Amino acid sequence: MIRFTRRLYSTASTPRIVNTIAEYRALRNEWLLAGKTIGFVPTMGALHQGHLSLAKTAKQDCDKVVASIFVNPAQFAPTEDLDRYPRTFENDVKLLSTVGVDAVFAPSVQEMYPAGITLDVSKQTGTFVEVKGKSHMLEGSVRPHFFRGVATVVTKLFNVIQPHKAFFGQKDGQQCAVIRTMSRDLLIPTEIVVCQTIRETDGLAMSSRNRYLSVEERETAPVLYRALRAAEVLFEGGERDANVLREVAGKILKESGVPVEYLSGKIGKDGAMMSGAVRIGKTRIIDNVLLGVEVRK
Ligand SMILES: Nc1ncnc2c1ncn2[C@@H]1O[C@H](COP(=O)(O)OP(=O)(O)OP(=O)(O)O)[C@@H](O)[C@H]1O
Ligand SMILES: CC(C)(CO)[C@@H](O)C(=O)[O-]
Numbered sequence: 082m083i084r085f086t087r088r089l090y091s092t093a094s095t096p097r098i099v100n101t102i103a104e105y106r107a108l109r110n111e112w113l114l115a116g117k118t119i120g121f122v123p124t125m126g127a128l129h130q131g132h133l134s135l136a137k138t139a140k141q142d143c144d145k146v147v148a149s150i151f152v153n154p155a156q157f158a159p160t161e162d163l164d165r166y167p168r169t170f171e172n173d174v175k176l177l178s179t180v181g182v183d184a185v186f187a188p189s190v191q192e193m194y195p196a197g198i199t200l201d202v203s204k205q206t207g208t209f210v211e212v213k214g215k216s217h218m219l220e221g222s223v224r225p226h227f228f229r230g231v232a233t234v235v236t237k238l239f240n241v242i243q244p245h246k247a248f249f250g251q252k253d254g255q256q257c258a259v260i261r262t263m264s265r266d267l268l269i270p271t272e273i274v275v276c277q278t279i280r281e282t283d284g285l286a287m288s289s290r291n292r293y294l295s296v297e298e299r300e301t302a303p304v305l306y307r308a309l310r311a312a313e314v315l316f317e318g319g320e321r322d323a324n325v326l327r328e329v330a331g332k333i334l335k336e337s338g339v340p341v342e343y344l345s346g347k348i349g350k351d352g353a354m355m356s357g358a359v360r361i362g363k364t365r366i367i368d369n370v371l372l373g374v375e376v377r378k
């Protein structure tokens with residue numbers, strides 16, 4: 082009985098680990114010949130329930146699901162946490178096996194950047210993807226290198242994986258907008274699906290970097306969501322003045338004393354996104370709420 086259970090687990094659920102582009106392409110050809118559709122969940126690892134919810138949605142929509150685990154150097158400034166970014170590969174694979182992911186693409190930096198990659202943008206040579214007009218405000222005002230690194234690696238990953246659909250989290254709302262624009266402009270045939278933000282019970286958006294927080298910092302961290310949620314409640318009650326919504330959220334943040342990097346909210350005819358970033362100790366917390374707009378549950 083025990084043996085039977087084990088066999089089921091190892092053959093039915095363990096994703097295939099793929100480290101090279103050549104190996105992935107061979108697998109993809111097999112899948113395409115068999116008429117399978119491919120869903121893709123790009124990640125940097127250190128997985129949590131937010132990532133798993135993307136994989137579950139991908140599994141509902143597509144025959145085969147590939148998750149990538151790649152800590153992309155190009156989206157880190159030289160002063161940021163590339164070296165200490167959490168790397169928990171074995172546990173990540175275990176988690177992905179619980180939601181039926183078929184393959185984990187985990188390439189080396191050399192595989193993804195064959196000509197090498199330096200973090201100093203002024204010294205970089207070669208080809209990069211930049212989404213002008215969407216990359217230098219909000220997150221991009223604090224991390225000017227960031228969306229160039231993300232757009233570049235997502236283009237490379239799309240070229241390798243060639244998925245029918247790719248799944249991203251609303252928590253990184255501006256990233257979703259950048260990737261949608263990039264896909265439209267570069268005529269990328271992959272459908273971009275944005276999935277809802279998964280939260281801890283106290284409202285904090287799940288995030289790999291939350292594990293940097295000390296016990297006291299973890300208690301403070303939900304303040305950003307509390308502030309955004311207060312604005313959302315007002316919006317739901319009929320308030321349509323973006324200044325009022327920002328003021329309400331801003332007051333809560335000010336009272337908490339946490340340093341605010343930005344707090345933004347504009348109301349358009351199709352609804353609005355209120356977003357913010359705060360520093361809790363050395364850790365950046367970002368979050369957003371969509372007002373009057375639905376995302377994939
Ligand atoms: N709480 C969440 N709910 C839904 N999707 C999420 C959540 N957190 C991350 N994602 C999505 O998972 C994908 C991979 O994100 P990533 O690996 O950077 O995780 P992360 O938790 O956002 O990490 P970090 O703390 O470094 O920002 C992205 O599309 C991201 O938006
Ligand atoms: C999309 C992504 C995997 C690109 O490295 C990263 O920015 C992330 O995890 O959100």
Ligand code: BAL
Binds near residue numbers: 125156253
């Ligand atoms: N989730 C976005 C990845 C990053 O902050 O580098």
